Amino acid sequence: MNVRGPIVSVGEARTVSTSYGERELRELRVRPERGAGDPVDVTLWGDWTETAEHAEPGMDLLVVDAEEDDYGGETGYATTGDSWVVLEPDFLVDVTGIRSWVQCPRMYYLNKLSGIPLNYPVVKGTVVHEVFGDLLRGMDLEESVRDRVEEAGLELGLLGYETAEVEDEVRRNAAAIEGWLAQGTLTDEDTWRSEFTLLSPRFGLKGRADALRRGTPVELKTGKNTNREPRFQDKIQAACYALMLDERGVDPDIGTLLYTKNTALDRNEASGDLAPAKEFTVGDGLLKFVVRERNALAAMEWRALNDPGERPTVPTGHEADANCNYCFEQDTCMVVSGRLDQESKAGQVGSPVPEEERGYFDRFYTAIEEERRETHAEYRKLWEQSPEERAADDRALIDLEPVSRTEIDDNRWELRARKPDDAVSKLREGDVALASDGDPVTGHAELGRIRELGDEVVVETDEPVDLRRLDVYPSEISVDRMLTALHDAVLKGDERRKDVIFGRREPTFGGPSDRPAEDSGSDDSDVPDAYIDNNAAQNDAVELAVDAEDCALIHGPPGTGKTYTIARTIRALVADGNRVLLAAFTNRAVDNALEALRDQGFGDVLRVGSETGVRADMQDVRLIERGDPNRKAAELRDASVVAATTAACGSRVMRECEFDVALVDEASQLTEPSTHAAINLADRFVLVGDHEQLPPVVRAENDLRTSLFQRLIETYPNASVMLDRQYRMSQRIQAFASAEFYDGALRPATPAVAGQRLSDLGVDPDALAPELTGGVGFVDPDGERDGNRNVREAERVAGIVDAYLAAGVDPDEIGVIAPFRAQVAEIGRRTDVTVDTVDRFQGSSKEVIVVSFVATGDLDGPIFEDHRRVNVALTRAKKQLTLVGDAAALASDPFYGRMLEWARR
Numbered sequence: 001m002n003v004r005g006p007i008v009s010v011g012e013a014r015t016v017s018t019s020y021g022e023r024e025l026r027e028l029r030v031r032p033e034r035g036a037g038d039p040v041d042v043t044l045w046g047d048w049t050e051t052a053e054h055a056e057p058g059m060d061l062l063v064v065d066a067e068e069d070d071y072g073g074e075t076g077y078a079t080t081g082d083s084w085v086v087l088e089p090d091f092l093v094d095v096t097g098i099r100s101w102v103q104c105p106r107m108y109y110l111n112k113l114s115g116i117p118l119n120y121p122v123v124k125g126t127v128v129h130e131v132f133g134d135l136l137r138g139m140d141l142e143e144s145v146r147d148r149v150e151e152a153g154l155e156l157g158l159l160g161y162e163t164a165e166v167e168d169e170v171r172r173n174a175a176a177i178e179g180w181l182a183q184g185t186l187t188d189e190d191t192w193r194s195e196f197t198l199l200s201p202r203f204g205l206k207g208r209a210d211a212l213r214r215g216t217p218v219e220l221k222t223g224k225n226t227n228r229e230p231r232f233q234d235k236i237q238a239a240c241y242a243l244m245l246d247e248r249g250v251d252p253d254i255g256t257l258l259y260t261k262n263t264a265l266d267r268n269e270a271s272g273d274l275a276p277a278k279e280f281t282v283g284d285g286l287l288k289f290v291v292r293e294r295n296a297l298a299a300m301e302w303r304a305l306n307d308p309g310e311r312p313t314v315p316t317g318h319e320a321d322a323n324c325n326y327c328f329e330q331d332t333c334m335v336v337s338g339r340l341d342q343e344s345k346a347g348q349v350g351s352p353v354p355e356e357e358r359g360y361f362d363r364f365y366t367a368i369e370e371e372r373r374e375t376h377a378e379y380r381k382l383w384e385q386s387p388e389e390r391a392a393d394d395r396a397l398i399d400l401e402p403v404s405r406t407e408i409d410d411n412r413w414e415l416r417a418r419k420p421d422d423a424v425s426k427l428r429e430g431d432v433a434l435a436s437d438g439d440p441v442t443g444h445a446e447l448g449r450i451r452e453l454g455d456e457v458v459v460e461t462d463e464p465v466d467l468r469r470l471d472v473y474p475s476e477i478s479v480d481r482m483l484t485a486l487h488d489a490v491l492k493g494d495e496r497r498k499d500v501i502f503g504r505r506e507p508t509f510g511g512p513s514d515r516p517a518e519d520s521g522s523d524d525s526d527v528p529d530a531y532i533d534n535n536a537a538q539n540d541a542v543e544l545a546v547d548a549e550d551c552a553l554i555h556g557p558p559g560t561g562k563t564y565t566i567a568r569t570i571r572a573l574v575a576d577g578n579r580v581l582l583a584a585f586t587n588r589a590v591d592n593a594l595e596a597l598r599d600q601g602f603g604d605v606l607r608v609g610s611e612t613g614v615r616a617d618m619q620d621v622r623l624i625e626r627g628d629p630n631r632k633a634a635e636l637r638d639a640s641v642v643a644a645t646t647a648a649c650g651s652r653v654m655r656e657c658e659f660d661v662a663l664v665d666e667a668s669q670l671t672e673p674s675t676h677a678a679i680n681l682a683d684r685f686v687l688v689g690d691h692e693q694l695p696p697v698v699r700a701e702n703d704l705r706t707s708l709f710q711r712l713i714e715t716y717p718n719a720s721v722m723l724d725r726q727y728r729m730s731q732r733i734q735a736f737a738s739a740e741f742y743d744g745a746l747r748p749a750t751p752a753v754a755g756q757r758l759s760d761l762g763v764d765p766d767a768l769a770p771e772l773t774g775g776v777g778f779v780d781p782d783g784e785r786d787g788n789r790n791v792r793e794a795e796r797v798a799g800i801v802d803a804y805l806a807a808g809v810d811p812d813e814i815g816v817i818a819p820f821r822a823q824v825a826e827i828g829r830r831t832d833v834t835v836d837t838v839d840r841f842q843g844s845s846k847e848v849i850v851v852s853f854v855a856t857g858d859l860d861g862p863i864f865e866d867h868r869r870v871n872v873a874l875t876r877a878k879k880q881l882t883l884v885g886d887a888a889a890l891a892s893d894p895f896y897g898r899m900l901e902w903a904r905r
């Protein structure tokens with residue numbers, strides 16, 4: 001049986017004599033049934049006592065296959081020869097993490113901090129892995145090598161490599177794979193799978209195996225190994241996959257490591273075993289060792305968040321008996337230790353960064369690790385929730401009916417499936433999701449990108465799957481990138497920028513005399529007096545950004561021309577000879593800014609992003625990574641404006657780029673570390689946002705919830721300009737938001753904006769009920785909230801939409817906003833116009849907006865606590881805003897009470 005629950009206390013190690021001789025044991029007191037049961041003693045025997053050394057009260061313990069032992073009348077449990085002991089099983093460790101942890105725990109930590117940098121071994125390794133996959137799928141070697149090297153063109157170019165030399169090296173590496181595949185040890189019955197995504201609820205592991213052959217793991221290493229045995233850390237990696245396969249009921253008794261560089265070695269010079277493929281027996285002892293190491297890692301991570309020490313626990317390297325002198329990471333290790341004043345086995349070099357920076361690093365390190373836990377909780381839902389629960393939670397599309405599986409270019413597969421009529425979810429086109437045959441954990445699952453989400457679901461994957469279910473895949477990439485950005489900001493950050501960020505110096509601005517005329521070379525009469533001549537605040541914003549010697553903050557309430565101002569600013573910066581990075585939280589904002597630039601006649605831009613992420617009309621300026629290395633690298637290096645999401649700014653390619661100015665839109669929606677990812681790349685930065693609208697989207701309640709934009713604008717109001725003229729809403733609509741959120745400073749930009757009304761759309765207002773006209777109206781449908789939906793209200797909202805349609809409003813010009821996805825679905829079933837949550841509406845607008853509040857009785861729930869969300873909902877409409885809700889519930893709160901009064905006026 002299995003015992004699982006929080007540890008109450010940890011006993012001392014003891015040695016007792018048994019019929020098997022002297023044996024070590026350690027008793028833990030645990031609350032079984034995940035804490036619901038009365039405490040029981042659990043005895044860990046033998047090697048598992050090592051795990052007990054890491055255990056602390058409060059940690060979660062799982063003992064698989066424990067036996068009951070009645071001792072002194074009290075029921076207890078003990079490990080047997082078949083048992084597994086797992087600490088903190090909910091903490092999901094990546095297999096590559098275990099591998100580096102086993103080499104040296106500090107190496108695991110350092111890898112986490114610095115991410116995967118762009119270097120030749122990494123790029124070559126990726127190419128060889130791709131070729132490996134191609135060969136398994138039956139592709140011709142030459143064709144695959146050429147194709148995959150071309151695909152890596154940009155990265156190779158940035159590293160200064162030429163196609164021919166890389167092809168040559170990859171070819172020699174691939175020969176090992178080909179030779180091995182042809183060896184005859186493989187027959188037609190060998191079932192092969194490449195890139196297999198594995199998740200382990202039991203052992204708290206996740207990862208992607210390079211390949212499985214007859215159910216046993218095969219790992220590819222692009223290095224050499226002339227010993228007969230695989231390297232220890234490589235075995236560990238294969239053993240992790242074996243463990244996860246074991247959990248699925250497969251019993252992999254061997255593991256294979258394929259050292260592709262072995263075939264590239266010169267036989268005369270090298271001695272030893274040059275065979276690339278090295279098999280090893282996956283014994284029970286090795287598997288248990290892997291679990292114990294994972295336990296040590298998970299315990300360290302637990303302590304990082306739960307130890308009340310002054311600083312988060314990080315590995316020092318003393319945990320391992322590795323020899324620092326032989327370590328490739330020694331220098332990095334010593335620098336990190338020195339700069340952050342951390343204890344480490346390798347020692348420290350350099351002087352520590354100032355105390356406030358170390359404090360900042362520690363605080364955000366903890367916050368990011370907390371966010372990682374929340375991400376793990378999302379993974380857990382993959383197995384803790386039933387398919388129906390997941391679907392109801394909008395996290396999965398289930399009951400899909402496979403239609404076809406077609407092999408497309410690049411050896412990828414296009415999977416099509418029919419979707420049940422009313423199925424809705426958080427998934428969006430362009431998202432990476434987990435496509436599975438029905439069970440993403442124990443069944444066959446592949447990561448793929450969603451191409452279409454209509455009546456048919458279309459997903460692209462590396463391997464074919466019977467597409468029966470599609471799940472949100474909670475990637476850790478944003479957490480990983482936040483950590484890397486934090487590391488880069490504090491340890492490698494420019495001192496000038498850090499002075500401002502850490503509050504040591506006010507940002508400075510050059511005077512107008514420092515500003516070169518925009519169109520130098522022409523005579524004075526051609527030089528514009530102003531960047532923007534019809535909007536003083538916008539003009540001030542451009543000047544501020546151009547004059548900034550450190551940073552400028554542009555505060556843009558709804559519809560105030562942020563995008564327009566951004567485009568004008570970029571043009572001015574480029575005219576002054578700057579190379580500019582344009583970044584934003586969403587792809588949509590990046591593309592909108594590019595569109596505004598185009599509208600203003602500026603087209604010299606390069607868009608970095610995936611094909612699915614970038615809007616169709618911007619594909620022509622998208623950077624294609626495939627191609628001739630030199631040309632590709634030059635494209636990126638020479639572009640005067642490079643545009644990408646802040647997430648992409650953390651990629652290994654973008655981390656190699658340098659800019660004069662980074663201009664970041666939607667900065668109020670970014671965490672501090674995510675903002676660093678963009679501004680780390682430039683000398684100066686301009687942040688554009690509105691901290692009165694949506695805050696950063698994070699799961700954990702911590703410092704990540706406040707954006708750098710907000711912190712800086714509060715610290716340095718003099719470095720900011722607020723755009724105060726809005727081009728969207730009628731006077732009547734904007735009044736409430738202006739008074740509540742912008743001290744009454746927000747005004748319509750022109751009389752035409754102020755005076756716009758429904759009748760401008762050719763609609764006869766008399767054909768509509770009075771509460772649906774007049775700019776702002778309120779309707780109480782007398783509904784009842786049931787969970788996160790209110791059916792009666794949904795019906796009423798759909799009725800209101802129909803009334804607007806009947807009166808002649810274009811369906812594209814009506815939007816419905818509801819606070820919960822359940823209500824969005826409820827309304828969506830009854831109408832064809834766009835219905836979505838506030839978060840999805842930020843940054844867009846419609847002529848007519850209907851808002852459904854859902855709540856009846858009291859206003860509980862986070863939606864109602866954060867007034868910034870309401871600000872967004874109330875500022876999307878241009879001509880008519882109709883609020884639908886329970887008047888009594890709304891009136892019970894002063895803020896909503898004022899809103900009601902305004903709407904009913």
Ligand SMILES: Nc1ncnc2c1ncn2[C@@H]1O[C@H](COP(=O)(O)OP(=O)(O)OP(=O)(O)O)[C@@H](O)[C@H]1O
Nearest residue numbers: 535556557558559560561562563564565727843844
């Ligand atoms: N100075 C200006 N003169 C004329 N039109 C302007 C000016 N500034 C902005 N506009 C127009 O106002 C509209 C809204 O501008 P924009 O899209 O830049 O707003 P935004 O602040 O980015 O909106 P959001 O709140 O959705 O982010 C656009 O149609 C834009 O062309």
